[in-house]
Amino acid sequence: MSGMQPAVEFRAVTKRYGAAAAVDTISFTIARGDLVTLLGPSGCGKTTTLRLIAGLEHATEGQIRIGGKDVTRLSAAERDVSMVFQSYALFPHMNVLENACYGLLASGIARKRAEEMARSKLALVGLSGFETRLPSELSGGQQQRVAVARAIVLEPEVLLFDEPLSNLDAKLRRHVREEIRALQQDLKLTVVYVTHDQQEALAVSDRVIVMNAARIAQDGTPRALYEQPASRFVADFIGDANLLPVTVRRMDETMAEIRLGSLALTLPHRGAANGSAELAVRPQAVRLGEAGGLPGQVLRAAYLGSHMEYEVGLAGTAAELFVIAPDVSTPIPAGTEVSVTFDPAGLAVVPGS
Structure with a gap:
């Protein structure tokens, strides 16, 4: 497979619920190693787009490719992606290591090997020495890192974040978004990140895809969107x-x-x-x-x-x-x-x- 293949590609993808289009004929590519944010107001289609990448929703029309492979009809389990949910979805009764191992054990990897892989990813996210702690004994930022370790332990092609900071207070949000960006750059992860917060999008992204009413309003670098808005909506929404x-x-x-x-x-x-x-x-x-x-x-x-x-x-x-x-x-x-x-x-x- 060519190294030039984009990590994610949408080709004229539409998702309808009955007569209503939640996503309407959108096309974009995401390069390997980039953090791309889907940004927009509630109901614009950004979360549906993320779920289409994950395989939690299926396209009504168009084609979705991940790592150069057509995954349009594949289930979530058959796609090489991992999702970090809004609530982190950590198991409260399991310690950090058990949480990080969960996906590996579920996919049939032997416990000893799973624990080795999980320990190496916990080290990458700066949590060596925290293996026996429970989620309730961790800060919000540390819980976020456990969720990231659990997601990257399977070494997915693409890591998906759904509003990962929305449960945190303002000061912690800034700290954790900086951590996510640093991890993404250090580990050269391909990340698709959903938020409705303009500052968050500008701070973490290589590229921002602004959505409005099920379509892409503008796709560009944070600076291009801020300094050269393509429409009244983008000018008003960003900044x-x-x-x-x-x-x-x-x-x-x-x-x-x-x-x-x-x-x-x-x-x-x-x-x-x-x-x-x-x-x-x-x-x-x-x-x-x-x-x-x-x-x-x-x-x-x-x-x-x-x-x-x-x-x-x-x-x-x-x-x-x-x-x-x-x-x-x-x-x-x-x-x-x-x-x-x-x-x-x-x-x-x-x-x-």
């Missing part, structure tokens, strides 16, 4: 963009003059035609107080420790801007008149809007 109506006047193959009220900005037009369009403005790209901008007024101000958050009304429009500002030493009180300017690095014309 809280402010979407403002603008006028576009194309100047050449790539650049255009963008008019936002009395401001003229020169930006890539990204295929937008002359006339009206929308501009995605990141909250961090709004500057308050510098002269020569658009007149506005601070409507609300909130202190969040590391930064300030403001809602700013633009004079003469119904637009309210969500603004994140790093300066916490001199906050701007609500009611203050401000001049609003923008850092071009945080602006993108939204094509097709």
Whole structure:
């Protein structure tokens, strides 16, 4: 088998329940050793897509290939994948080693060999010395690592994570997502990861497939999705963009003059035609107080420790801007008149809007 074969390939896959399509004609490939996240709101089709890879659901149309092999009609047991569930699904009455061995024993491997294989994987995830502990004696992050060890002990082609951090508090989420990413890179695992949390997706992924209403809205690197959203949905879903109506006047193959009220900005037009369009403005790209901008007024101000958050009304429009500002030493009180300017690095014309 060629080393160039993708680990996972979807070819025009559809999954219907009755007349409703949970997944509608989606195609993508996942390269070996990559962590690819399926991201989107509830009901967008991301979990169904993961279950289609796992063989827990079967495609109505299209073809699914894993490691170059057509698995469209194969059962979950016949596919070379392992799933790490949301709740980790550890057996509470079994110790760490017994939990890690479970899949091996279930597949008929002798106990001595199974324990050797499980110990080596527990060492890989940093849990040597924890073999006799029960899950209740472990932290959330350690439980996550037992679940990963149990999943990789079978050395699957693809490891699947279904919302693995949703049961953890915010601080632990950050720690465990860093652990998952480090393990994935150290062990060169191919991972498909489902989340509805944009920050989590940006932090762990080589690539993100954003889904909306059973289809792929955009597929790209975290930076491409954030800096060059392909649609209004992606701009808004990833990174809280402010979407403002603008006028576009194309100047050449790539650049255009963008008019936002009395401001003229020169930006890539990204295929937008002359006339009206929308501009995605990141909250961090709004500057308050510098002269020569658009007149506005601070409507609300909130202190969040590391930064300030403001809602700013633009004079003469119904637009309210969500603004994140790093300066916490001199906050701007609500009611203050401000001049609003923008850092071009945080602006993108939204094509097709």
